[in-house]
Amino acid sequence: xxxxxxxxxxxxxxxxxxxxxxxxxxxxxxxxxxxxxxxxxxxxxxxxxxxxxxxxxxxxxxxx
Ligand SMILES: [Zn+2]
Numbered sequence: 691x692x693x694x695x696x697x698x699x700x701x702x703x704x705x706x707x708x709x710x711x712x713x714x715x716x717x718x719x720x721x722x723x724x725x726x727x728x729x730x731x732x733x734x735x736x737x738x739x740x741x742x743x744x745x746x747x748x749x750x751x752x753x754x
Contacts, residue, residue, distance in 0.1 A: 698738070698747035705730040713745040714738050725749070 697710040707729040714721055720739040727734060734749040 696745060698736075698745060700725075700734075700736055700747050700749040702727040702729060702732070703734055703749055703751040704732040711736060711747065713747060716740050716743075716745055719745055724752075 696713040698713040699708050699710050701708045704727060707727070709728040711723075711725055714723070718738075720737065722735050722737045725734055725736050726732065733752050735752055736747045736749045738745055738747045740746075
């Protein structure tokens with residue numbers, strides 16, 4: 691386990707299941723990262739931002 695690496699729980703826009711992705715460091719947000727859903731394997735774009743000292747993330751579908 692890497693203590694320095696936080697993870698963020700996101701909800702897949704395609705299947706609605708939640709899973710965790712590694713969060714970027716606070717100094718690197720806001721940013722967006724492509725991920726494939728761990729459950730349905732559909733691609734999504736996860737936007738990260740900092741809020742109250744914590745990194746949050748939210749997924750949106752790529753469409754198509
Ligand atoms: Zn999914």
